[in-house]
Amino acid sequence: MAKFWPLRTIGPTIPSMYLDQRHEDNKEYGLSLLNPNSDACMKWLNAKLKGSVAYVWFGSVAGLGEEQMEELGLGLRRSKSYFLWVVRASESA
Incomplete structure (x- = not known):
């Protein structure tokens, strides 16, 4: 997502390939919908x-x-x- 907007997702997201197919090569954001990494979210939040x-x-x-x-x-x-x-x-x- 950071390629298109200056922001970063920290929770589960669904890549464009599986939603609207606007970006065919966009198959993952490095996050898992089945195994969300709440540690990464909490680490990000705790740093603020x-x-x-x-x-x-x-x-x-x-x-x-x-x-x-x-x-x-x-x-x-x-x-x-x-x-x-x-x-x-x-x-x-």
Whole structure:
């Protein structure tokens, strides 16, 4: 993902090849959906100052459209703040 956006995923993600096939050679991000590496996530979080990471999640009730997701992503990126953004599978395609 860092090839396309200046950000890094720290949790399980699904490569483009299996979602929308926009990038045929994108078959893995070095993460396993079946064996998520929570140690890497916790190590990343523990390296940040307390209260410096925003947790972004809209639960299962709210649904964001493609334009809203893009705007939110751009806003988070431009904030230059650390964040964890949880996205449902139905919103990530």
